[in-house]
Amino acid sequence: MASRNNVLTTFEPDRIIQPIYTGGDVALDRNARVLATCLGDEAVLTDLESGQTLARLEGDGEVLTALAITPSASHLILCSRSLSMRVYSLQPADHGLPTLVPLLLRTLKPHPTPVITIAIDSSGTLLGTGSADGVIKVWDIRGGFVTHTLRGHNGVISALHFFEAIAPEKTGEESSISRKRSRKDTSINGDAVAGIVQGDTATARFRLASGSEDGKIRIWDLSKRKSIASLDSHVSVVRSFDFSASHNALVSASRDKTAIIWDAQTWAIRRVIPVVEMVESAGFVGDSAFMYTGGESGRLRIWDSGTGRESTKEQPSGGEGDEIIHVLYNSQVDILLTVHADQSLLLHSTATLARTDSSSKIEPLLLIRRISGTHDEIIDLAYVTPDRSLLALATNSESIRLVSLAVHDPTLSSVSGGSYFGADVALLKGHEDIIICLAVDWSGCWLATGAKDNTARLWKIDHARKAYEHYATYTGHAESLGAIALSQQPSASKSSNSNPAENPPEFLLTGSQDKTVKRWSVSQPAKTKTQSGNQPLSRAVYTRKAHDKDINAISVKHDNILFASASQDRTVKIWSVEEGEVQGILRGHRRGVWSVMFAPKDIPAISGDSTGPASTRHGVVLTGSGDKTIKIWSLTDYSCLRTLEGHTNSVLKVLWMPVLPSEDASRRPIQIASAGGDGLVKIWDANTGEPACTLDNHTDRIWALAADPSTNTLVSGGGDSV
Numbered sequence: 001m002a003s004r005n006n007v008l009t010t011f012e013p014d015r016i017i018q019p020i021y022t023g024g025d026v027a028l029d030r031n032a033r034v035l036a037t038c039l040g041d042e043a044v045l046t047d048l049e050s051g052q053t054l055a056r057l058e059g060d061g062e063v064l065t066a067l068a069i070t071p072s073a074s075h076l077i078l079c080s081r082s083l084s085m086r087v088y089s090l091q092p093a094d095h096g097l098p099t100l101v102p103l104l105l106r107t108l109k110p111h112p113t114p115v116i117t118i119a120i121d122s123s124g125t126l127l128g129t130g131s132a133d134g135v136i137k138v139w140d141i142r143g144g145f146v147t148h149t150l151r152g153h154n155g156v157i158s159a160l161h162f163f164e165a166i167a168p169e170k171t172g173e174e175s176s177i178s179r180k181r182s183r184k185d186t187s188i189n190g191d192a193v194a195g196i197v198q199g200d201t202a203t204a205r206f207r208l209a210s211g212s213e214d215g216k217i218r219i220w221d222l223s224k225r226k227s228i229a230s231l232d233s234h235v236s237v238v239r240s241f242d243f244s245a246s247h248n249a250l251v252s253a254s255r256d257k258t259a260i261i262w263d264a265q266t267w268a269i270r271r272v273i274p275v276v277e278m279v280e281s282a283g284f285v286g287d288s289a290f291m292y293t294g295g296e297s298g299r300l301r302i303w304d305s306g307t308g309r310e311s312t313k314e315q316p317s318g319g320e321g322d323e324i325i326h327v328l329y330n331s332q333v334d335i336l337l338t339v340h341a342d343q344s345l346l347l348h349s350t351a352t353l354a355r356t357d358s359s360s361k362i363e364p365l366l367l368i369r370r371i372s373g374t375h376d377e378i379i380d381l382a383y384v385t386p387d388r389s390l391l392a393l394a395t396n397s398e399s400i401r402l403v404s405l406a407v408h409d410p411t412l413s414s415v416s417g418g419s420y421f422g423a424d425v426a427l428l429k430g431h432e433d434i435i436i437c438l439a440v441d442w443s444g445c446w447l448a449t450g451a452k453d454n455t456a457r458l459w460k461i462d463h464a465r466k467a468y469e470h471y472a473t474y475t476g477h478a479e480s481l482g483a484i485a486l487s488q489q490p491s492a493s494k495s496s497n498s499n500p501a502e503n504p505p506e507f508l509l510t511g512s513q514d515k516t517v518k519r520w521s522v523s524q525p526a527k528t529k530t531q532s533g534n535q536p537l538s539r540a541v542y543t544r545k546a547h548d549k550d551i552n553a554i555s556v557k558h559d560n561i562l563f564a565s566a567s568q569d570r571t572v573k574i575w576s577v578e579e580g581e582v583q584g585i586l587r588g589h590r591r592g593v594w595s596v597m598f599a600p601k602d603i604p605a606i607s608g609d610s611t612g613p614a615s616t617r618h619g620v621v622l623t624g625s626g627d628k629t630i631k632i633w634s635l636t637d638y639s640c641l642r643t644l645e646g647h648t649n650s651v652l653k654v655l656w657m658p659v660l661p662s663e664d665a666s667r668r669p670i671q672i673a674s675a676g677g678d679g680l681v682k683i684w685d686a687n688t689g690e691p692a693c694t695l696d697n698h699t700d701r702i703w704a705l706a707a708d709p710s711t712n713t714l715v716s717g718g719g720d721s722v
Contacts, residue, residue: 013697014713017391017403017422019343019721020044020053021373024064025118025326026339029073032330034090034100035345036076037373038064043078045069045090045100051420054100060084066115070124075141076102077127079115084108085129087144106144110137121162121206128208130157136210138222150210152218152227159211159252161241165264166248167205209250211238217252219267229267233260242283242291242329247305251291253282259293261305271308275301281327285336285350289358292329292336298322300338300348300365304358311362321397336365342397343373370424372401378717381704382440384447385463386500388708390425391715392447392461394435400428400449400459402468426468430457433480437553441486443500446471448508450481456510458522462501474508474520474538483511483554485563507541507577511551511565518543519580542580546573549592557598557619562635564621568592572623574635584638591626595654598622603659604670606632606641607687622672624651630674632686644689649677652702657683658709673714675702681716698722 024038034054035046041059046052062081069076069090076088085108093099111131119128126147127139136157138148204223211217215234218227236256243250249270250262255278261270279295284305291305298318302311321342328337329350336348348365356362372395380394384402393401402425433452440447447459456474460467487505508520518540547567556563562583566572572586572593599620606620618635625631630644630651657671670686679702681695700719707714 013695015421016697016722017375019374020046020371021339021343021345023343025067026328026337026345027067027069028328028330028337029069030071030330030332031073032333032335034069034073036067036069038067040064041080043067043076045076045102047098050098051423052098054098055090055102057088057102060086066118066129068118068120068127070120070141071122072124073100074124075105077118077120077141079110079118079129081114083111083114085110085115087141108144110139111135116156117158117160119160119162119208122164126162126206128160128162128210130160130210132156134212136160136208136220138208148220148222148225150208150218150220150225150227152230153210153212153214153216155212155214155216157210158213159209159238159240161209161243161250163207163209163243163250163264164245165205165207166245209241209243209252211241211252211254213237215254215256219250231262231267233269233272234258236278239279240281240283240327244284244287244305246287247284249284249305251282251284251305253279253293253295255279259291259303261291261308271305273303273308280323280325283327283329285329285353286331288353290353290356292327294324294327294338296323298324298340300324300327300336300346302353302362302365306358311356311358311360312364313361315364319398335368345371345373347371370427372403372424374721375401375717376721377700377703377719378721379434379436379703380438381715381717382438382447382706383444383708383715384440384461385444388444388710390461390463391706392438392440393717394438394449394704396434398429398431398433398435398451398453400435400438400447402426402428402461425463428459428468428470430470430473431455436480436482437484439484439486439554441500441505442488442490445501446486446505448484448486450484450510450512452480454479454481454512456481456484456508456520458504458508460501460504464501471504472522472538474510474518474540476518476538476540476543477510477512477514477516479513481510481512483551483565485509485554485556487560488556488558489560506560509554509556509563509577511546511554513550515545515547515549515551515567516543517546517551517554517565517575517580519577544575544580546575547571552592552594553596555596555598555621558601562598562619564596564598566593566596566623570625572596572621572633574621574638584635586621586623586631586633586638586640588631588640588643589623589625589627589629591650593623593625594650594652595624596621597655600656600659603656606670622654622656624654624674624676626650628676630654630672630684632672642686642689644672644674644684644691646682646684646691646694647674647676647678647680649701651676653705655705655707657714658707658712673705673707675705675716675718677701679718679720681705681714 021037027036035048043057045054066079078086087105088102091101113132117130134153136150206222208220217231219229221228234254240253248264259273259282277295277297282293299315323341326339334351338346347369375395377396404423431451435451437450450456454477458471460469511517547569549568553566574584621633628647632641653675672684679698683692698718702718704717
């Protein structure tokens with residue numbers, strides 16, 4: 001019993017990487033510190049520097065249709081399909097905690113139809129709401145009452161923007177009278193909102209631009225409470241506006257593939273910019289001559305507003321999911337934040353534009369940071385780098401995401417830094433279809449991926465140099481890959497130990513839906529000239545018809561002598577790595593086997609169900625199956641030592657927990673972790689077959705597990721994007 005005192009039976013979620021954005025509006029405060037995003041029917045406020053969640057606001061059960069935050073981050077406005085509009089006051093938490101406390105001030109029903117778009121003025125006092133009924137309302141945010149109801153559009157309101165018109169130059173006498181009148185009016189009523197309602201001349205330049213789905217634009221004078229211009233040049237949905245005081249111009253972006261710059265004095269067209277793509281957002285870059293556009297091609301493009309010519313050099317169009325749906329400019333930190341259809345947010349630096357001549361061609365803006373709004377369904381994951389400081393995620397997409405596991409350092413805070421737990425470090429692109437499996441070698445410097453495009457890829461992870469490079473592609477399978485594994489010990493050369501990043505693993509193993517396993521040699525790949533240039537030559541050392549159904553998993557023994565393949569045909573086969581010959585077959589599962597894992601080196605003896613300690617001289621194998629059971633097998637005679645039951649759905653992943661140190665190695669506690677389609681992670685005592693604890697923090701099936709032996713940390717990922 002003494003040995004069981006060392007068994008860890010209490011596990012608590014330490015840190016969680018979870019979604020912050022699944023589509024809809026995105027907003028930033030004036031200082032680019034508070035990021036407000038839509039998460040279904042909820043809203044999330046995130047510190048853009050530290051990545052910490054400042055607040056999470058529960059929804060009313062209906063998806064949010066619009067969201068906005070005041071420039072000072074004092075108020076948050078949420079509108080949903082339930083026709084409600086909620087106004088929150090945001091207050092700093094007590095005791096200096098890095099959180100905000102949202103206080104619901106009021107819940108309103110602003111329109112009889114859902115609110116489609118909202119806008120807040122630069123002072124943070126006025127809110128504009130545009131609805132599917134074609135009506136616009138202007139609200140006093142603090143007072144909660146309507147100041148204006150504006151009618152004139154015949155279609156859905158698709159864009160709103162507040163701005164202040166530039167006053168025309170006056171004669172000296174007119175200017176003196178105006179200043180006296182302004183001082184008099186302000187002394188009577190200093191409230192800007194009251195001034196607008198009463199027609200105060202001090203606020204007579206307040207304007208609101210509105211656009212609708214029929215392409216029509218109206219300019220409203222809020223002091224006179226009427227439309228002063230109707231602009232009909234767009235022929236499709238108007239998506240955004242921006243105003244430049246230095247140019248006294250308004251730019252409108254439309255899905256008719258144009259952006260139009262309007263003279264804010266006469267409302268004549270200054271220039272039509274043929275963007276040649278459906279434009280979702282356009283705006284001016286500060287007081288410079290540059291403006292930006294973002295749209296269906298996924299490219300952030302910079303233009304000379306004076307000539308209408310594109311300033312950025314030719315860029316390749318993005319793929320599926322790269323479409324830009326919003327662009328936010330923040331002059332305080334010189335960034336453009338692009339929001340993409342795949343729920344990713346990219347921060348681009350505009351600092352170089354201040355030193356650039358608008359007439360010259362420039363490189364695309366520097367990408368300084370990437371934020372994944374959601375990781376979708378996490379299919380597989382693994383620790384990478386020698387110190388296990390990064391996590392590689394296969395997220396139901398064609399790319400691998402590398403995220404940081406570092407703890408945020410407040411002394412290194414910056415919007416562009418992104419050095420915190422869960423921060424995106426790199427995106428590995430190359431596969432043409434969804435990545436199904438991944439594996440890491442003994443050093444953590446090499447990552448292998450297998451995908452539905454029938455190929456495997458090897459990636460070099462050199463975190464010290466911030467280099468994450470594609471190394472080789474392995475083509476030969478006839479169907480989708482479902483399993484992959486790498487060498488688990490260094491090669492014979494001394495340099496592979498001292499500099500593993502420059503010495504690729506000895507071999508790569510792949511398993512596929514074509515029912516074959518292949519071994520690939522990757523240590524010294526030959527070079528061949530192809531149409532795409534010099535590429536490592538990928539040729540299988542051997543191919544074996546391994547199973548009668550899909551291959552789900554491959555595991556390599558720590559000494560690189562054996563590997564195991566698990567299949568939907570309900571069997572696990574043990575193979576020699578060198579010859580590719582079957583050494584034994586594990587039979588006993590009643591359904592397909594999803595996961596297989598060799599025991600770590602020097603594991604103590606494990607007792608069987610009905611016998612004493614079994615021989616583990618040749619090793620032990622762990623399997624998880626669709627029959628809801630976990631089995632432990634001896635490699636001495638390929639018999640089942642123990643069957644563990646407790647999951648209520650398929651066991652999708654199994655692994656050996658890091659062995660805890662003990663004075664008596666033979667009495668070390670041995671723990672197993674399993675994850676299932678029931679959304680549970682279970683920790684088991686391998687000797688008794690009893691569950692030590694059950695972790696129920698997921699809300700969907702769990703596909704992936706990984707353990708860090710240095711910290712005894714267990715990481716799980718599943719279909720709930722967590």
